[in-house]
Each structure stands twice: as C-alpha cells, then as structure tokens.
Amino acid sequence: MDCWDTCTWLVEVSNGSIKRVYGDPANPYTQGKLCPKARYQVERAMDPNRPVQPMLKSHGYWKAISWDEAFERFADALEEAVQEYGPSSVLYYTDSGSMGLLKDLGLRFFRRLGNVTETIGSLCWAAGLKAQTYDFGLPLSHEPRDILNSRLIIIWGRNPASTNIHLLPFVVEARNKGARVVLIDPVRSPSSVLSHEVISPRPGTDGALALGLINEVLRQNVEDVPFIAAFTAGFGFFSESVKPYTARWAEKVTGVPASTIADLAREMATRKPCAVLMGYGLQRYYRGGNTVRAIDALCAVTGNIGIEGGGANYANRWIASHLNPLVPQVSSDSPKRYVAKAKLEDLASLKDPPVRLMVVTCANPVNQAPNSPAVMKAIASVPFKVTLDLRWTETCETSDLFLPVTTSLEDEDLYFCSWHPYIVYGERAICPLGQALPEYVIWRELSKRLGFGRDFERTPDEWINLALEPLWPYGITAGSIKGELVRFPGFPAVPYADGKFLTASGKFEFYSKAALAETGQPVAAWPVPQDSDGPGRDSDGQYPLRLISVRNIHHLHSQFYDKALSPKGLPLAYVNRNTLKAHGLQDGADVILESPYGQMRVEVRESDKVREDVVLTYEGGSVLAGKGANLLTPSGVTDMGYGARYYDCVVRILPGPDRGLDRETRLCESHVK
Numbered sequence: 218m219d220c221w222d223t224c225t226w227l228v229e230v231s232n233g234s235i236k237r238v239y240g241d242p243a244n245p246y247t248q249g250k251l252c253p254k255a256r257y258q259v260e261r262a263m264d265p266n267r268p269v270q271p272m273l274k275s276h277g278y279w280k281a282i283s284w285d286e287a288f289e290r291f292a293d294a295l296e297e298a299v300q301e302y303g304p305s306s307v308l309y310y311t312d313s314g315s316m317g318l319l320k321d322l323g324l325r326f327f328r329r330l331g332n333v334t335e336t337i338g339s340l341c342w343a344a345g346l347k348a349q350t351y352d353f354g355l356p357l358s359h360e361p362r363d364i365l366n367s368r369l370i371i372i373w374g375r376n377p378a379s380t381n382i383h384l385l386p387f388v389v390e391a392r393n394k395g396a397r398v399v400l401i402d403p404v405r406s407p408s409s410v411l412s413h414e415v416i417s418p419r420p421g422t423d424g425a426l427a428l429g430l431i432n433e434v435l436r437q438n439v440e441d442v443p444f445i446a447a448f449t450a451g452f453g454f455f456s457e458s459v460k461p462y463t464a465r466w467a468e469k470v471t472g473v474p475a476s477t478i479a480d481l482a483r484e485m486a487t488r489k490p491c492a493v494l495m496g497y498g499l500q501r502y503y504r505g506g507n508t509v510r511a512i513d514a515l516c517a518v519t520g521n522i523g524i525e526g527g528g529a530n531y532a533n534r535w536i537a538s539h540l541n542p543l544v545p546q547v548s549s550d551s552p553k554r555y556v557a558k559a560k561l562e563d564l565a566s567l568k569d570p571p572v573r574l575m576v577v578t579c580a581n582p583v584n585q586a587p588n589s590p591a592v593m594k595a596i597a598s599v600p601f602k603v604t605l606d607l608r609w610t611e612t613c614e615t616s617d618l619f620l621p622v623t624t625s626l627e628d629e630d631l632y633f634c635s636w637h638p639y640i641v642y643g644e645r646a647i648c649p650l651g652q653a654l655p656e657y658v659i660w661r662e663l664s665k666r667l668g669f670g671r672d673f674e675r676t677p678d679e680w681i682n683l684a685l686e687p688l689w690p691y692g693i694t695a696g697s698i699k700g701e702l703v704r705f706p707g708f709p710a711v712p713y714a715d716g717k718f719l720t721a722s723g724k725f726e727f728y729s730k731a732a733l734a735e736t737g738q739p740v741a742a743w744p745v746p747q748d749s750d751g752p753g754r755d756s757d758g759q760y761p762l763r764l765i766s767v768r769n770i771h772h773l774h775s776q777f778y779d780k781a782l783s784p785k786g787l788p789l790a791y792v793n794r795n796t797l798k799a800h801g802l803q804d805g806a807d808v809i810l811e812s813p814y815g816q817m818r819v820e821v822r823e824s825d826k827v828r829e830d831v832v833l834t835y836e837g838g839s840v841l842a843g844k845g846a847n848l849l850t851p852s853g854v855t856d857m858g859y860g861a862r863y864y865d866c867v868v869r870i871l872p873g874p875d876r877g878l879d880r881e882t883r884l885c886e887s888h889v890k
Contacts, residue, residue: 220381373423375496399481401415543680
C-alpha cells in the first residue's frame with residue numbers, strides 16, 4: 218500500500234481461503250506488527266460483493282461482459298483514437314494505489330503505443346522531491362535505525378502515530394536514551410505524546426519558520442562553518458538572501474514566538490546530531506517546494522547533513538534509482554503532452570487533439586484530485602473512459618468500461634518503499650477471485666491485439682529479473698528472494714557521509730542553477746504566489762478557517778474511508794472550542810463546510826488539539842456522496858514539482874440541519890483524540 222512502512226505479511230491459507238494475516242517478526246523494521254489497514258485489505262479482497270467481472274456501460278446501465286469482449290472493446294477504442302486523432306488523444310492516468318513494481322508495465326504499454334498524453338507531478342510528495350533534487354541531487358533519508366544516534370529529533374509536519382507506526386519504537390528508544398523530541402505541526406496530533414515540546418505554526422507557514430530559524434542561527438553565530446566551507450555551494454548568496462527573514466518577521470508570519478525560534482535555532486546547532494523527520498503535508502501549499510528547500514538549508518547550516526543521527530529526512534529514492542526501469546525514457550526528439558495531476562480539470566481544455574480516451578489504473582482521481590467538481594466535469598467531457606480496479610470507486614462509476622484486477626494477495630510482484638532498505642517478493646497467496654486478472658496480463662493481451670505482443674511476453678519473474686539485473690552480481694534474483702527478506706545492497710545508512718552529493722557541483726547546493734532555470738528562484742525563499750487566486754483565495758476574509766485534510770490510521774486515501782465516518786455516517790471535522798463558541802455550535806452538530814469551490818456536510822467535534830484558525834478533517838471520502846474533502850480543495854500547482862495544493866484551502870462554517878447533539882460518549886478517533 219501507499220504508506221511509509223511497507224510491512225512484510227505472513228498469510229495463512231486453508232483450502233484456498235485466507236484464514237488470517239499477521240506481521241513477519243523477521244522484519245527488523247515492521248517487527249511483526251501491522252496496522253488495521255492490513256486486516257481491512259484482507260476483508261476487501263475476500264468481500265463477496267467485490268466486482269470481479271468485466272463490465273461495460275451501455276445506455277447508462279452497466280452490464281457484465283466477457284474478457285474477450287472487454288479486450289476487443291478496449292483495443293478498438295485505442296486504435297480508433299490513435300488512428301483518427303493521434304496517440305496524444307489518449308490520456309493514461311496512474312498513481313500509487315498499488316506499490317508493486319509490475320504496475321509500471323501500464324506506462325510501458327502506453328509509451329509503446331505512442332506519444333500518449335501523460336500526467337506530470339503528483340498529489341503526494343512532488344514539491345518536496347523536486348526541492349531535495351535541487352539541494353542534494355537525489356532525495357535520500359537515513360536508515361530508520363540511525364535515529365537512535367540522535368540527540369535532537371524534530372518531527373516536522375509528520376504524524377507517525379497514524380501514518381508510520383513502525384517508526385514509533387525507534388523514537389521511543391531514542392528518547393529513552395536521552396534524545397529530545399520536538400513536534401512542529403499546526404495540529405497536536407497523536408505523535409505529540411512522544412514529544413517534549415510542540416510548536417504549532419499557522420498552516421502553510423513552515424517555510425517561513427525554517428527561514429527564521431536559519432536567520433537566527435546566523436545571528437547567533439552558531440552555524441557549522443567547517444561543513445559549510447567544505448561541502449556546500451552558494452552559501453554567500455544564500456546568507457545575504459535570508460537577512461530579511463528575522464525571528465520577529467517569522468513570528469508575525471507563523472505565530473510562533475521569536476523566543477521559541479531563537480531557542481530552537483540554537484538547539485539545532487548545538488545539540489547535535491539533530492534528525493529532522495519531514496512529512497508530506499508541509500509541502501501541500503503553493504510554497505511547498507521552497508518550504509522543503511528551507512528545511513534542507515537549515516539542516517545544512519547547522520551541520521546536520523551526512524552525520525550519524527542527523528539528516529533532512531523526507532524521502533528515500535535509493536532503491537528506485539538503482540533498479541533497471543521497466544519504463545523506457547521519453548525521447549527528447551518527440552515532445553510529449555502532459556496534464557498536471559493537481560490540475561486535472563485542464564484535460565477538458567486540451568485541443569489539437571482533444572482527449573478522446575482516458576485510461577485509469579492504480580488510482581481514483583475523481584475522488585483524490587483537488588477540486589473534484591471541476592475534475593468530474595472535465596472527465597465527463599472525455600467520450601470513452603476505462604478504469605482498472607479491484608473495487609468499485611467513484612472513478613469506476615464515471616467510466617464506460619471496468620476491468621477487474623487482482624489484489625496483492627492474488628498476484629506476484631516486487632515491493633519496496635522510501636523508508637527502510639528491504640525489498641520483498643510478494644508471492645501469490647490465493648487464486649484470483651472470479652474473473653479478476655493481474656494487470657500485466659491485461660497489458661499482454663492488449664499488446665497482442667495491437668500488434669506488439671512480443672514486447673510483453675515475459676512472466677512476472679522475468680520482468681522482476683529485468684529490474685533486478687544490477688543486483689545479479691550479489692546473487693539477488695526473483696528466484697533467490699522468494700520467501701526471504703533482502704536488504705538492498707549499498708543502501709546507505711547515512712546518506713552523503715562522504716561529503717559527495719549528486720548535484721552538478723558535487724556539493725549541497727544552497728544556490729541551485731537548476732532551480733533558477735526552472736523556477737526563477739535559485740535559493741530557498743518566501744515567494745509571492747504567481748497565480749491570481751494566491752494561497753487560499755481569501756482576499757476578503759470571507760473564509761477565515763484553514764482546512765487540513767489528513768490521513769487516519771484506519772484508512773488510506775479513498776481506501777477504507779468508511780472506517781473514519783461518524784456513527785451518523787458523516788465525515789468528522791475537528792475544531793477548537795473557541796471556534797465552536799464563536800459559531801454558536803455544540804459538540805456533535807451537523808454543519809456545512811464551505812470553500813470557494815464547494816460544500817460538504819460534516820459532523821463537527823470539539824478538540825483542544827486544533828488551532829482556532831484550523832478545521833481538521835480526513836481525506837478520501839466519496840465526493841459522489843457529498844462526503845469528500847476534495848469537494849472543497851483548490852486546484853493549482855506548487856512552486857516546483859507540479860505538486861497539489863490541498864492545504865491552500867480556506868473554509869467557513871455554515872449552520873446545518875442539526876446544531877448539536879447531547880451525547881454521553883464520543884467516537885474515539887485516532888488522529889486528534
């Protein structure tokens with residue numbers, strides 16, 4: 218699943234049916250423990266109502282069809298679009314609904330088909346990835362166990378208690394050894410129980426806080442001069458650029474007292490090593506890329522890069538960058554058309570040619586893309602839409618052809634993540650239910666009908682071996698890793714410990730020529746928004762609250778969202794007690810959240826963990842049922858990387874049908890309670 222931990226599961230099977238699933242105690246990072254989503258995954262796979270037959274929409278109604286008819290209809294639609302309008306009339310949309318390596322074969326298929334329209338950026342971590350590419354050359358994090366060497370741990374915009382539970386034992390052990398833990402988050406999440414101090418900036422101001430901290434480090438003369446002189450580039454220009462970002466300036470922007478900023482700056486520089494553990498929420502604003510660049514620069518100025526127990530830990534692309542790619546590179550001789558995932562409604566305005574066919578795999582864009590009303594309108598403009606999925610989603614509902622695919626329990630694949638260094642061969646535990654097929658089979662059968670079947674004749678093991686070819690000298694093949702937990706060779710426990718970075722200069726780059734060329738801004742800064750709406754689109758103050766839509770330990774994006782609904786079946790929204798009073802509401806009231814883009818009915822809950830200017834809810838609810846946060850979120854892209862700006866979302870609370878409920882008990886909710 219698309220989460221940090223990538224647990225190793227053991228599955229007990231009897232008579233072709235799954236009896237139970239439990240964690241593999243041999244995995245040193247997940248340590249035999251699973252979060253609730255593993256159990257839900259099994260429930261979904263074995264659900265007797267799971268759709269497991271191809272279906273075609275005809276005159277507004279769905280009917281079951283055979284795979285032969287489905288392949289024929291799909292192949293005909295592809296050929297018709299390509300022949301009449303060219304390959305760019307086909308849009309291929311894929312994401313991280315499954316993290317298996319073989320899911321890349323879909324993109325391989327469409328690049329073999331021709332110059333189709335693809336998506337650019339991501340809904341998750343794109344701004345931060347691009348930022349760390351500018352700074353380091355490649356985003357790399359320390360191995361999780363290295364946190365035991367830290368004396369100071371800053372959990373910044375990350376809530377491992379809900380999203381990365383296997384990190385918690387390492388934080389607890391480090392704390393027991395004397396490490397001090399600081400949480401920086403607008404919300405006092407469950408991870409606050411691990412922390413000695415919680416700093417709550419205004420939403421979307423993390424970058425300003427980081428710049429203020431850098432200014433204060435330099436003002437106090439506690440920067441790491443030897444590290445800066447030997448291993449960085451562009452510090453002179455950068456140090457001049459941060460002079461306006463004083464602690465007093467940062468206090469006005471963030472709401473964090475200047476004295477707190479001064480204390481933390483000194484602590485980061487003197488209580489070393491300091492590990493900064495960044496989450497993805499802090500870069501889901503317009504200034505998201507600059508925010509991560511500023512935090513990277515803060516770690517570099519204090520000399521917490523390349524040392525045990527340190528690091529600007531955001532993501533780790535080591536494994537992905539050291540496998541043979543299954544997807545061929547785009548030729549520079551053949552310009553490709555892209556549409557940003559964060560502005561998917563733009564597909565309706567694409568011309569010469571228009572999008573005639575949309576294919577979706579491993580994703581639910583109708584639900585997950587920002588500004589769902591505009592996205593649904595744009596997708597409706599596409600004449601024919603195909604969705605491959607293992608459950609019935611909002612995107613399936615708006616499609617014309619549905620193809621049922623297998624779950625990870627019914628398929629073979631290679632799995633790895635951007636947190637720990639292990640790769641796992643996921644073996645098939647049970648036979649596919651009904652007529653569900655692995656995706657690689659679907660691409661193989663389609664390629665036969667389209668005349669390039671030879672390109673897709675490999676078995677799963679052969680595809681995996683192709684990717685693992687760089688590891689053959691270590692004896693690592695698809696066959697050798699089955700049933701084994703394999704540490705990826707060369708995975709650095711401490712990235713850049715040798716002082717050699719993967720940038721053009723070979724150093725950490727405060728000043729990036731690549732960033733200058735691509736964004737117009739060479740160093741981390743506090744840029745002015747380039748679009749007319751600006752962050753939040755709230756120039757007149759009609760929408761005084763910021764909406765933060767987070768993950769819950771019980772669900773992941775639109776998967777298992779029903780587990781996070783209130784007993785009345787409504788999305789939950791948490792607000793501060795004073796916010797409730799200001800609106801004349803009682804705990805448990807039904808209200809309407811309204812943004813400039815739409816409305817959503819919610820059940821409001823009082824929480825002392827939420828700032829007065831914040832509403833916290835959960836992402837992933839059904840937009841077709843009026844329960845999805847993306848009915849409210851804005852489209853638009855971040856300052857770099859084409860990331861989504863979910864948290865540039867301003868809302869107001871309007872009275873609903875029920876202004877309050879007298880309850881003896883309240884739902885015990887995992888994120889803020």
